[in-house]
Amino acid sequence: MTVRLDNLTVEFDQGFRLSQINWQIEAGQHWVITGTNGAGKSALAAVLTGAGDCRSGGIENLPARVGVVSFEAQADLIAAELKKDDADILDVISEGTPVHKIIFDDCADPETALDLIARFELDYLLDRAFRKLSTGESRKVILIRALSSKADFLILDEVFEGMDTATLSMLEHYLPTLIDNVTMVMVLNRFDQIPDFISHVAYVDQGQLLHQVRRDDDKSYAELYQLLHLKTTDLDLPSVDPETVIPHLDRQQPLVQLNGISIKYGDFTLLDKLDWCIEANQHWQLSGPNGSGKTALLSLITGDHPQCYVNDIVVFGYQRGNGESIWQIKQFIGYVSTALQWEYRVGTSLRNVIISGFYDSIGLYSKCTDKQRLIADQWLALLGMSERADQPFNKFSYGDQRLLLIARAMVKHPPLLILDEPCLGLDDMNRQLVLALIEKICAGSETSVIYVNHHPEDRIRGIDNYLALE
Amino acid sequence: MSNNYFNTLPLRVQLAELAKCRFMHISEFPDGVSALKGKKMVVIGCGAQGLNQGLNLRDSGLDVSYTLRQAAIDEQRQSWKNATENGFTVGTYEELIPTADVVLNLTPDKQHTSVVNTIMPLMKNGACLSYSHGFNIVEEGMKIRNDLTVIMVAPKCPGSEVRAEYVRGFGVPTLIAVHEDNDPKGEGLALAKAYAFGTGGHKAGVLMSSFIAEVKSDLMGEQTILCGMLQTGSLLCFDKMIEEGVDAGYASKLIQFGWETVTEALKYGGVTNMLDRLSNPAKIKAFDLSEELKVLMRTLYNKHQDDIMTGHFSSTMMADWANDDKELLGWRADTAETPFEKTPAGEMEISEQEYFDNGILMIAMVKAGVELAFETMTAAGIIADSAYYESLHETPLIANTVARKKLYEMNATISDTAEYGCYLFNHACIPLLADFMKGIKSDVIGHGLNNDDNSVDNARLIEVNTALRRHPVEEIGATLRGHMADMKKIV
Numbered sequence: 001m002t003v004r005l006d007n008l009t010v011e012f013d014q015g016f017r018l019s020q021i022n023w024q025i026e027a028g029q030h031w032v033i034t035g036t037n038g039a040g041k042s043a044l045a046a047v048l049t050g051a052g053d054c055r056s057g058g059i060e061n062l063p064a065r066v067g068v069v070s071f072e073a074q075a076d077l078i079a080a081e082l083k084k085d086d087a088d089i090l091d092v093i094s095e096g097t098p099v100h101k102i103i104f105d106d107c108a109d110p111e112t113a114l115d116l117i118a119r120f121e122l123d124y125l126l127d128r129a130f131r132k133l134s135t136g137e138s139r140k141v142i143l144i145r146a147l148s149s150k151a152d153f154l155i156l157d158e159v160f161e162g163m164d165t166a167t168l169s170m171l172e173h174y175l176p177t178l179i180d181n182v183t184m185v186m187v188l189n190r191f192d193q194i195p196d197f198i199s200h201v202a203y204v205d206q207g208q209l210l211h212q213v214r215r216d217d218d219k220s221y222a223e224l225y226q227l228l229h230l231k232t233t234d235l236d237l238p239s240v241d242p243e244t245v246i247p248h249l250d251r252q253q254p255l256v257q258l259n260g261i262s263i264k265y266g267d268f269t270l271l272d273k274l275d276w277c278i279e280a281n282q283h284w285q286l287s288g289p290n291g292s293g294k295t296a297l298l299s300l301i302t303g304d305h306p307q308c309y310v311n312d313i314v315v316f317g318y319q320r321g322n323g324e325s326i327w328q329i330k331q332f333i334g335y336v337s338t339a340l341q342w343e344y345r346v347g348t349s350l351r352n353v354i355i356s357g358f359y360d361s362i363g364l365y366s367k368c369t370d371k372q373r374l375i376a377d378q379w380l381a382l383l384g385m386s387e388r389a390d391q392p393f394n395k396f397s398y399g400d401q402r403l404l405l406i407a408r409a410m411v412k413h414p415p416l417l418i419l420d421e422p423c424l425g426l427d428d429m430n431r432q433l434v435l436a437l438i439e440k441i442c443a444g445s446e447t448s449v450i451y452v453n454h455h456p457e458d459r460i461r462g463i464d465n466y467l468a469l470e
Numbered sequence: 471m472s473n474n475y476f477n478t479l480p481l482r483v484q485l486a487e488l489a490k491c492r493f494m495h496i497s498e499f500p501d502g503v504s505a506l507k508g509k510k511m512v513v514i515g516c517g518a519q520g521l522n523q524g525l526n527l528r529d530s531g532l533d534v535s536y537t538l539r540q541a542a543i544d545e546q547r548q549s550w551k552n553a554t555e556n557g558f559t560v561g562t563y564e565e566l567i568p569t570a571d572v573v574l575n576l577t578p579d580k581q582h583t584s585v586v587n588t589i590m591p592l593m594k595n596g597a598c599l600s601y602s603h604g605f606n607i608v609e610e611g612m613k614i615r616n617d618l619t620v621i622m623v624a625p626k627c628p629g630s631e632v633r634a635e636y637v638r639g640f641g642v643p644t645l646i647a648v649h650e651d652n653d654p655k656g657e658g659l660a661l662a663k664a665y666a667f668g669t670g671g672h673k674a675g676v677l678m679s680s681f682i683a684e685v686k687s688d689l690m691g692e693q694t695i696l697c698g699m700l701q702t703g704s705l706l707c708f709d710k711m712i713e714e715g716v717d718a719g720y721a722s723k724l725i726q727f728g729w730e731t732v733t734e735a736l737k738y739g740g741v742t743n744m745l746d747r748l749s750n751p752a753k754i755k756a757f758d759l760s761e762e763l764k765v766l767m768r769t770l771y772n773k774h775q776d777d778i779m780t781g782h783f784s785s786t787m788m789a790d791w792a793n794d795d796k797e798l799l800g801w802r803a804d805t806a807e808t809p810f811e812k813t814p815a816g817e818m819e820i821s822e823q824e825y826f827d828n829g830i831l832m833i834a835m836v837k838a839g840v841e842l843a844f845e846t847m848t849a850a851g852i853i854a855d856s857a858y859y860e861s862l863h864e865t866p867l868i869a870n871t872v873a874r875k876k877l878y879e880m881n882a883t884i885s886d887t888a889e890y891g892c893y894l895f896n897h898a899c900i901p902l903l904a905d906f907m908k909g910i911k912s913d914v915i916g917h918g919l920n921n922d923d924n925s926v927d928n929a930r931l932i933e934v935n936t937a938l939r940r941h942p943v944e945e946i947g948a949t950l951r952g953h954m955a956d957m958k959k960i961v
Binding site: 265266303304306307308309310323324325326327328343356359360361362363365 | 508532555558639
């Protein structure tokens, strides 16, 4: 029978909420729920057991018999045991409930339980008090209880965590034997642990079920992997190349100062007398409708707009139009835009695309150093693309190209990173990938970010200055 | 009228000048733009070359402004708009030329005499006059004031690419030269190098040449293989396909985009690679056709080179200038009326490989044209490096213009000088190949070979492969493309 969650909003303790979940689990499917810590994975799994207060929407065909293994279930049982101990009715020292009682009381399938005890080699502790078990041991007990409950649904929440190698390998062989008789819903945040029998992956973020991907949809599966990788890897931005040092800037001085700038084409005035000052360490969001001059304004900063020579512009200490070269300006800037991606139609390798960021070039025309190669490889690892380092850039998906261009822009740790509609033309998954990477950069470096977009929902944590063009 | 400078030189000097061409290594540019730093550069003309070179030079930190004729300023012509919208100072000759340390003459050949005669009296003592084509000096014998330094800096690409490659962080191959008669302070080479650096040319390769070698090789290349061969080939191949019953839209498309596709292979790996893209039977077929074409066309290629060397070509063309371009404009109108030009490319898909398989004759024409132009130039004393750039290297660039808008676009993009020479070649070449074309069927143009199997005779294949690989244009090509690869040009 199909379990159906329809536009379901559920609240939990501590104000956590799952919002507008639409999800169907059909017979024969086996799911993994994944996402970052605190995203709501366990909460979503728990909803299948009837947990939480339903605020709107509903669930149909909630499974009758659900076996649950989770840290919460384990904690609940332990707490219950401790409570028994506290309930000091009899004036004797309680040993607590022995393990065999925990397992066999109300056991629907004692035969399976015995089998599992043998497999887990737990005979020796059947008579021990449950609350005296180690975490790993009590985990196994909970698992045996769930597996021998003749459930039609098994919820295994991070069941592999804290298990030793022997147990993991036992489970790896054992779980697939169950799948014809039970629907599995596993919570995992590592893709490499996903068992082969899993048919679907659900991705949860901030209490929302954002993606549902079929295991056999290779492309989406790979993208989801990448997204999770970016979201969960502790980001240490790869280091700076000591050979390609950007000249030191006085951080008391503004990075960019535009004084009463105007852009005119013939009789048409695109921008008129605009002032804009960007201090070091400020992050800015620039918005405005199509044709309001966002890109033109940015290209005054980057030096790509020819009228930068007839305006009062000071960038990185250079008053423009005094004999500086455009490459002296560009060395301070990392830049990503859709236009750049269109221009970047080269068949060069992913690694070279990233290295080209050291030279502000489209394509690589200089011999790179070993150190630059190393740093490029670190960026590829960060993006989860290490294995594809030598493949040609132009054969990659639009979203992957965008991620690579952001890495290219960041490779030299520029004082200023300009992201001109970095999510334009990307599907939802890729948009989140890009935003995840930008968030990491905002949080993890000294780079000031100018972020241009139309979509208010693409807000980025850490950006608190706004300029809106009309 | 004019006084051909080349013809005033003794043979010894003519040969020495023709043989000048040396590929400069990027390490020869350690001084960057410093020889031009702080100097005032004034550009005459704001067309594609003028504007884009100026944008690059300014972005390299140099002081660039534009001078236009009073009328162009008063009427706010396109050249005036180009310069002002890009934030450049614009002034009349009288206002700006006297302030200039370097004057960049980037006007069309035809205007050189009148422009140079106008500005020369205004130029300050000891300044520098720069050309991007040596026609005025070499063919018209323009005499420049003794105190002025005369150099040439000629990017070997259309103006739009000069800019686009610079913005990418690269550049385009650039030829530089110093006019030996006008280098009073011995600073010509330093200025030319700084200028080439400022446009980004040093990254893609600079050829140190002479005014004479540039003019005599440039004219030869553009008239024969680059524009003439593509024009003649387009017209003949199209008419043949129609005669053979090939769909007109398909024929139009195969030619319009075929030149670009097959010469892309040429760009990467020379004539050898272009033919290697064919099946073995097709390769042998293309080889045989091109050998036949070379025999038929050699006298015509020789005639073009001879007329360029003696000055006959330039005097013929200058006579047409004097006659209000009557011939040029008439031929241009004729081209617009050809069936190829008037038939739009069809909507069908043609895969990259299909352009090779069904365009065997086009490949044979490119091979014959490149090899003949190269052989003729080197036989005339132009050295191999120059001959390579003026034949094989530029063919894909011109083929690209045909892909954009057929022969109209090609002839609109190239200089009037090239266009005039192209028509001359075309008019002689079409009747020359009339008999040859009678024997051509759609198996080599339009449909491709219809072989059941691809077997070939071993000995014959080895013979063909060896001949292809041993041609001198392939040897110098491998070396020069190697230089490019050293610079890690990642195309």
